[in-house]
Amino acid sequence: xxxxxxxxxxxxxxxxxxxxxxxxxxxxxxxxxxxxxxxxxxxxxxxxxxxxxxxxxxxxxxxxxxxxxxxxxxxxxxxxxxxxxxxxxxxxxxxxxxxxxxxxxxxxxxxxxxxxxxxxxxxxxxxxxxxxxxxxxxxxxxxxxxxxxxxxxxxxxxxxxxxxxxxxxxxxxxxxxxxxxxxxxxxxxxxxxxxxxxxxxxxxxxxxxxxxxxxxxxxxxxxxxxxxxxxxxxxxxxxxxxxxxxxxxxxxxxxxxxxxxxxxxxxxxxxxxxxxxxxxxxxxxxxxxxxxxxxxxxxxxxxxxxxxxxxxxxxxxxxxxxxxxxxxxxxxxxxxxxxxxxxxxxxxxxxxxxxxxxxxxxxxxxxxxxxxxxxxxxxxxxxxxxxxxxxxxxxxxxxxxxxxxxxxx
Amino acid sequence: xxxxxxxxxxxxxxxxxxxxxxxxxxxxxxxxxxxxxxxxxxxxxxxxxxxxxxxxxxxxxxxxxxxxxxxxxxxxxxxxxxxxxxxxxxxxxxxxxxxxxxxxxxxxxxxxxxxxxxxxxxxxxxxxxxxxxxxxxxxxxxxxxxxxxxxxxxxxxxxxxxxxxxxxxxxxxxxxxxxxxxxxxxxxxxxxxxxxxxxxxxxxxxxxxxxxxxxxxxxxxxxxxxxxxxxxxxxxxxxxxxxxxxxxxxxxxxxxxxxxxxxxxxxxxxxxxxxxxxxxxxxxxxxxxxxxxxxxxxxxxxxxxxxxxxxxxxxxxxxxxxxxxxxxxxxxxxxxxxxxxxxxxxxxxxxxxxxxxxxxxxxxxxxxxxxxxxxxxxxxxxxxxxxxxxxxxxxxxxxxxxxxxxxxx
Numbered sequence: 001x002x003x004x005x006x007x008x009x010x011x012x013x014x015x016x017x018x019x020x021x022x023x024x025x026x027x028x029x030x031x032x033x034x035x036x037x038x039x040x041x042x043x044x045x046x047x048x049x050x051x052x053x054x055x056x057x058x059x060x061x062x063x064x065x066x067x068x069x070x071x072x073x074x075x076x077x078x079x080x081x082x083x084x085x086x087x088x089x090x091x092x093x094x095x096x097x098x099x100x101x102x103x104x105x106x107x108x109x110x111x112x113x114x115x116x117x118x119x120x121x122x123x124x125x126x127x128x129x130x131x132x133x134x135x136x137x138x139x140x141x142x143x144x145x146x147x148x149x150x151x152x153x154x155x156x157x158x159x160x161x162x163x164x165x166x167x168x169x170x171x172x173x174x175x176x177x178x179x180x181x182x183x184x185x186x187x188x189x190x191x192x193x194x195x196x197x198x199x200x201x202x203x204x205x206x207x208x209x210x211x212x213x214x215x216x217x218x219x220x221x222x223x224x225x226x227x228x229x230x231x232x233x234x235x236x237x238x239x240x241x242x243x244x245x246x247x248x249x250x251x252x253x254x255x256x257x258x259x260x261x262x263x264x265x266x267x268x269x270x271x272x273x274x275x276x277x278x279x280x281x282x283x284x285x286x287x288x289x290x291x292x293x294x295x296x297x298x299x300x301x302x303x304x305x306x307x308x309x310x311x312x313x314x315x316x317x318x319x320x321x322x323x324x325x326x327x328x329x330x331x332x333x334x335x336x337x338x339x340x341x342x343x344x345x346x347x348x349x350x351x352x353x354x355x356x357x358x359x360x361x362x363x364x365x366x367x368x369x370x371x372x373x374x375x376x377x378x379x380x381x382x383x384x385x386x387x388x389x390x391x392x393x394x395x396x397x398x399x400x401x402x403x404x405x406x407x408x409x
Numbered sequence: 410x411x412x413x414x415x416x417x418x419x420x421x422x423x424x425x426x427x428x429x430x431x432x433x434x435x436x437x438x439x440x441x442x443x444x445x446x447x448x449x450x451x452x453x454x455x456x457x458x459x460x461x462x463x464x465x466x467x468x469x470x471x472x473x474x475x476x477x478x479x480x481x482x483x484x485x486x487x488x489x490x491x492x493x494x495x496x497x498x499x500x501x502x503x504x505x506x507x508x509x510x511x512x513x514x515x516x517x518x519x520x521x522x523x524x525x526x527x528x529x530x531x532x533x534x535x536x537x538x539x540x541x542x543x544x545x546x547x548x549x550x551x552x553x554x555x556x557x558x559x560x561x562x563x564x565x566x567x568x569x570x571x572x573x574x575x576x577x578x579x580x581x582x583x584x585x586x587x588x589x590x591x592x593x594x595x596x597x598x599x600x601x602x603x604x605x606x607x608x609x610x611x612x613x614x615x616x617x618x619x620x621x622x623x624x625x626x627x628x629x630x631x632x633x634x635x636x637x638x639x640x641x642x643x644x645x646x647x648x649x650x651x652x653x654x655x656x657x658x659x660x661x662x663x664x665x666x667x668x669x670x671x672x673x674x675x676x677x678x679x680x681x682x683x684x685x686x687x688x689x690x691x692x693x694x695x696x697x698x699x700x701x702x703x704x705x706x707x708x709x710x711x712x713x714x715x716x717x718x719x720x721x722x723x724x725x726x727x728x729x730x731x732x733x734x735x736x737x738x739x740x741x742x743x744x745x746x747x748x749x750x751x752x753x754x755x756x757x758x759x760x761x762x763x764x765x766x767x768x769x770x771x772x773x774x775x776x777x778x779x780x781x782x783x784x785x786x787x788x789x790x791x792x793x794x795x796x797x798x799x800x801x802x803x804x805x806x807x808x809x810x811x812x813x814x815x816x817x818x
Contacts (some may be wrong), residue, residue: 069488079478
């Protein structure tokens with residue numbers, strides 16, 4: 001009997017009709033003879049409402065109480081899903097995080113899963129009962145509830161799949177799978193059948209909302225195949241209607257480039273004329289790290305006169321004004337001109353194949369140059385090349401690159 | 410340091426403004442130097458919404474899953490109340506039923522509290538922390554959540570007060586206390602300073618929504634004084650602004666009659682011409698008990714001819730049509746005329762003093778006769794006399810009795 005974990009996000013459980021639809025997906029997998037555990041998020045909007053309640057009571061709230069409040073949305077959907085399955089004649093029961101328990105760190109609001117006790121759940125699964133686990137929540141060593149951070153239900157699902165030794169973790173969402181690029185931007189975008197964990201991490205970390213980076217990292221570590229698929233399409237006719245996120249060893253025909261991503265949540269800050277001396281970068285970026293601001297790409301221009309230089313870096317647009325504030329209060333920068341540019345986007349080419357294929361970056365640069373698009377900042381990793389360009393060129397760049405790498409349908 | 414339990418119901422926590430107001434009450438008791446534990450209901454309407462969700466998924470739902478869903482409303486308010494107290498500089502933490510735990514029977518939907526483990530909570534109370542416990546919920550021996558039934562948070566509060574050896578359990582609600590009768594009906598109604606447990610049970614069981622009967626029964630058994638008071642008045646100037654429900658030994662000047670109650674949720678059924686033979690009552694009322702229908706007053710007229718008799722009984726109006734249905738299907742009653750009258754109310758006089766004062770019933774009968782009000786059914790207990798009368802006389806009866814027993818302000 002194949003064991004599967006099915007995870008349904010908030011939009012897949014937005015109301016009773018959607019929840020019933022999700023229950024049909026579970027019922028189908030049971031009919032196929034699979035042993036099924038389900039992980040649920042809260043109803044779309046429910047968690048935001050609870051967060052809003054906490055904020056209106058106390059803007060600076062105790063994260064432990066925040067977690068006690070915010071974790072309750074998943075208790076509701078797990079119970080309702082069990083009821084919906086029972087109505088279909090399927091034995092089912094709900095589990096809350098503390099009932100297994102799912103042990104997690106006590107970093108409230110963004111706890112990490114430390115372990116899952118699945119013994120009782122497994123014996124019930126073996127009897128044919130469907131387990132419905134509330135996602136997003138765990139129990140700390142101090143017997144308090146903690147939440148895993150936004151999108152934490154993905155992580156719950158992968159962790160449960162690993163704990164149960166499940167064959168696959170199906171993440172039901174509102175998109176049909178992972179595409180070569182955003183289909184709203186490029187109608188020729190193609191749904192990928194398979195993608196490697198590494199590529200998925202790069203795509204997820206660039207702001208794609210489909211899968212949480214942490215969940216993919218855990219899946220890679222525990223070697224849990226993830227399928228991303230839509231709750232809202234027709235009932236799946238094939239065994240793998242979505243996109244399978246798996247180890248690269250399971251991808252026979254690895255393409256050089258798997259996808260083009262872009263992120264609009266970018267801002268560029270340039271510090272003009274800072275002293276070109278050892279340790280200065282630490283004095284700039286130290287205060288930002290302390291303020292919890294994540295810096296993405298960093299470029300330091302070659303010093304022209306040997307005494308001063310320009311430093312450019314990018315970061316999330318929502319952090320931009322706060323970052324300028326912090327920099328203005330940094331003693332070493334009192335004389336420095338700080339330029340903020342929010343009119344930028346990051347376009348990235350991702351592909352495991354580029355490790356063994358030279359010339360991928362050259363294709364990118366040539367394609368953009370050909371369209372007259374100026375590259376402001378470049379950063380590369382083993383399987384990704386990112387460039388920062390002016391916002392107005394975003395669509396043109398993505399479409400041109402999609403053609404240049406032959407990703408069309 | 411005096412230990413108090415404060416309980417806030419749904420209307421006292423209807424929104425953030427009400428919750429903040431409730432937090433002010435808690436803060437005041439802390440300022441007075443008391444050690445405080447708080448028990449909260451869900452926000453007004455929240456539990457009904459959750460019940461509605463369960464019903465729309467599955468009308469015949471698994472009570473265990475229903476409980477998992479429905480208990481989540483109290484998790485929200487307990488966390489929010491802890492946050493509201495912390496904002497006021499008061500150390501506080503929330504507790505969910507399973508965290509203590511509160512052990513309860515596994516009769517889901519109307520579980521009974523079996524025990525409360527208060528050791529950790531007590532040591533934190535001794536350090537000055539306020540404990541905020543989610544009401545209405547407990548943990549079964551099978552590690553599942555169960556709810557205590559409607560109004561169960563009152564029972565949670567009294568059980569916690571008993572477990573902590575609290576000096577008093579203050580039940581904050583939307584009325585100022587217990588009145589000699591309904592002030593909306595009789596403006597001269599007087600708030601009682603004290604009332605005995607026994608009287609309160611009689612009043613509560615007659616449909617007064619102020620306190621759950623079970624909670625008063627537990628308070629009587631465990632000798633926990635309860636104060637019923639309003640969340641919405643001015644901050645209490647006196648130590649006991651509401652009504653204290655306590656043992657009769659603590660009530661110095663016991664009045665003969667404490668209050669007049671009336672219930673509109675009544676129906677009267679008469680079975681005309683049933684055989685006057687032993688065991689027949691069991692054959693009538695057996696099927697009703699099996700159908701979960703509670704019968705209140707029962708009167709059997711004296712048989713005129715020695716072979717047949719009339720049986721009259723009253724019950725909750727909401728059960729009336731179902732009851733007629735059940736009776737029609739009872740083989741012994743196929744020949745019997747079944748008369749249903751829903752145009753009746755029950756008026757009761759309650760008072761511990763009537764045990765030692767003869768003539769209380771006579772005053773009631775004379776007062777009603779004087780106003781030309783016909784009594785259809787009478788039932789009495791040691792501390793209560795109830796009569797069933799036509800609905801149109803309800804207000805007149807209550808006002809006249811209120812004067813007759815000298816209960817005006």
